[in-house]
Amino acid sequence: MSDILTRLPIAQPDAPVQAAHDRVYRGLRQQVMHGELPPGHALTLRGIGKTFGVSMTPAREAVRRLSAEGALSISASGRVTTPELSNDRIEELAQIRALLEPELGSRALRRAHLALIDRMDAINEANARAVNLQDPIGYIRTNLEFHRTLYLRAQSPAILGLLETVWLQLGPTMRVLYTRLRRTTPPPHHRHMLEALRAGDDAALRLAIRTDVTQGLKHLQA
Amino acid sequence: MSDILTRLPIAQPDAPVQAAHDRVYRGLRQQVMHGELPPGHALTLRGIGKTFGVSMTPAREAVRRLSAEGALSISASGRVTTPELSNDRIEELAQIRALLEPELGSRALRRAHLALIDRMDAINEANARAVNLQDPIGYIRTNLEFHRTLYLRAQSPAILGLLETVWLQLGPTMRVLYTRLRRTTPPPHHRHMLEALRAGDDAALRLAIRTDVTQGLKHLQA
């Protein structure tokens, strides 16, 4: 049961032929978003190419695309690393999440049905298991999947797309955050979100989401 | 051919050495954001390269970066065009502006001073002149500059960066909008924004910005 949940959330039903640069892009993107790479981790085009079995050209395109989304930083001399965020930038990104995510939740609420809430419940349990296992990557993955499952219902691809780039930028930082504080209990506000969803309470849902988003990142401010 | 001539490195005393792909990126980005290209306009890598005097490689990188920001669309077969937005997507992007821009305005308000307001006033007059001249590109440019001048004061680069990608996506569409409705009066809410700024009234500023952003794009909904 949990095997399904640990799989990639975005499963393309019909994946025709993936261009090489797209395979590289997706692979790197998942590594960054799920916090598999620490902040400041260095990458090389030749190394990426070797990992994915392609030449430098597709690796460069994937890197260029990811750096445009803020998932990777490129130094003045062109070297590629995962970003190291300042506290100010983390605060800004948290603020963006606090603005966009309640809106997405509200839009999803109008279209939500019981099966959706049940699915979120299951993901939340997988999230709790990741907490018990002290598995930061699993924690980040299930946490994002919990939110994304709800927001997909909002039918607002532009907003969700923008939000995912924010998640991307926070990926390496969240890894540090969740490895450092070794939490022992799952995020309490996921329960509040589920309750508000069942009750159809828009204001309560917005508040629960905003609190969940804001609180998690507060702990990082050193 | 004059191929050799276009490839000769020309010594530029003042200009810092700018990577070729970055020059191409900036050039295309400005064309898109200022509405110099209509929605659906086709571009080719070889054509872009020729325009900027570079080979396909930097052109491809610039295009890849811009498509990651939503400034360009890439078809299934890899063809590059400016995006043609659906009404739903326009509504979403307007909603994002309505969420982010009041926040940026509010942050800027705390740091605003008289010289800033004067500068915005001057830009607004240039905007009015563009209206009189029926110059859509000038109108879009000065309109964005008006907003950006304010938001730069917010000292929130992450939020502003995200917002600029939204502007980018709306560029070609705004061109259509403003050429179609041939407005004869400048946007009235710019005045309200300036008044709220002078009064230091946060709530009034947020409302003025939200209205300005929302109203402009309402006219496009067919």
Place this chain on the structure above:
DNA sequence: CATGGCAAACTGTGATCACATTTTGCCTGC
């Protein structure tokens, strides 16, 4: 006049290469 098809032109993709710059690591001299 409309339609189908086919060849030519066009276009994006990925590999490879030469080159300039940066980074690394070692070794000398103090």
Place this chain on the structure above:
DNA sequence: GCAGGCAAAATGTGATCACAGTTTGCCATG
């Protein structure tokens, strides 16, 4: 022991090329 410097290795950049897929334009056919 510690800088400083220098050569070697590593790295990103941009040009070029072959290739496959797509689009275009023209002509024959009905």
